[in-house]
Amino acid sequence: MSPRIKVLRKVSNPPVIKGFKPYGQESGKKNSEIVNLLYEEYEAIRLSDYDMLNHHQASVMMGVSRPTFTRIYASALHKTAKAFVEGKQISIEGGKVYFDSEWYHCEKCVCYFNNPEKEKPVENCPLCNSERVDKFDYENTVESNTDTKHK
Amino acid sequence: MKVAITSTGNSLESTIDPRFGQCAYFFIYDIQNKAMEFIPNPNIDADQGAGPATVQFFASRNINKIISGEFGMKIKSLLDCLRIQMIVLKNPEKKIKEIIDMLNH
Numbered sequence A: 001m002s003p004r005i006k007v008l009r010k011v012s013n014p015p016v017i018k019g020f021k022p023y024g025q026e027s028g029k030k031n032s033e034i035v036n037l038l039y040e041e042y043e044a045i046r047l048s049d050y051d052m053l054n055h056h057q058a059s060v061m062m063g064v065s066r067p068t069f070t071r072i073y074a075s076a077l078h079k080t081a082k083a084f085v086e087g088k089q090i091s092i093e094g095g096k097v098y099f100d101s102e103w104y105h106c107e108k109c110v111c112y113f114n115n116p117e118k119e120k121p122v123e124n125c126p127l128c129n130s131e132r133v134d135k136f137d138y139e140n141t142v143e144s145n146t147d148t149k150h151k
Numbered sequence B: 001m002k003v004a005i006t007s008t009g010n011s012l013e014s015t016i017d018p019r020f021g022q023c024a025y026f027f028i029y030d031i032q033n034k035a036m037e038f039i040p041n042p043n044i045d046a047d048q049g050a051g052p053a054t055v056q057f058f059a060s061r062n063i064n065k066i067i068s069g070e071f072g073m074k075i076k077s078l079l080d081c082l083r084i085q086m087i088v089l090k091n092p093e094k095k096i097k098e099i100i101d102m103l104n105h
Ligand SMILES: [Zn+2]
Pocket: A106, A107, A108, A109, A110, A111, A125, A126, A127, A128, A129, A130
């Protein structure tokens, strides 16, 4: 029996910043403790309060159960509130997450492929090596007839 | 660099199998040393869980890329976690040997 693959929480994109610093007279004076917001907690706030999804939709987006989502979200709000009230820095890092990969299309061999290594830009088709590759919105086209809507 | 292709049969004349979890054979190709291997899909009769079991199998074989006709949402997230590249080829006529030629450009 092979070990089970652990499913991580899906985060669409890393946040654009690494964190927040408070300002004002008392900021960071009393102690320099930093509140660490995990990536999945950042994502929970983004989905719920920026994209305005309900908890069910947000849990599906992150690939977790609804109670798990609610727990992540509650922790995210508690940490953010603590930073606000106590004037602490927030750093956004860590957590059990993976980032959803981007998809591309090759005009020459007409294949679709994702880029599992976000750091490296895609220049060639992994199949035929052609340079005629474009970004492609996989989820909203090719996938429309498969199991996107269950749960 | 090891590539897995879902195949309808166990010869180079076989065509790509569009089904990921329920494909007949796995074809594994090592681009560096040109080693080839056909493996009957052990999970073919599983009603459920064939897809994740196939992902596990490929992960245990250190596969870097997988070529198939489709990847469901669940499979995509598993492969994203494992950083295995997915290549979707929507052409059921393509033979395994033709795909090898493409990979060798
Ligand atoms: Zn191509």
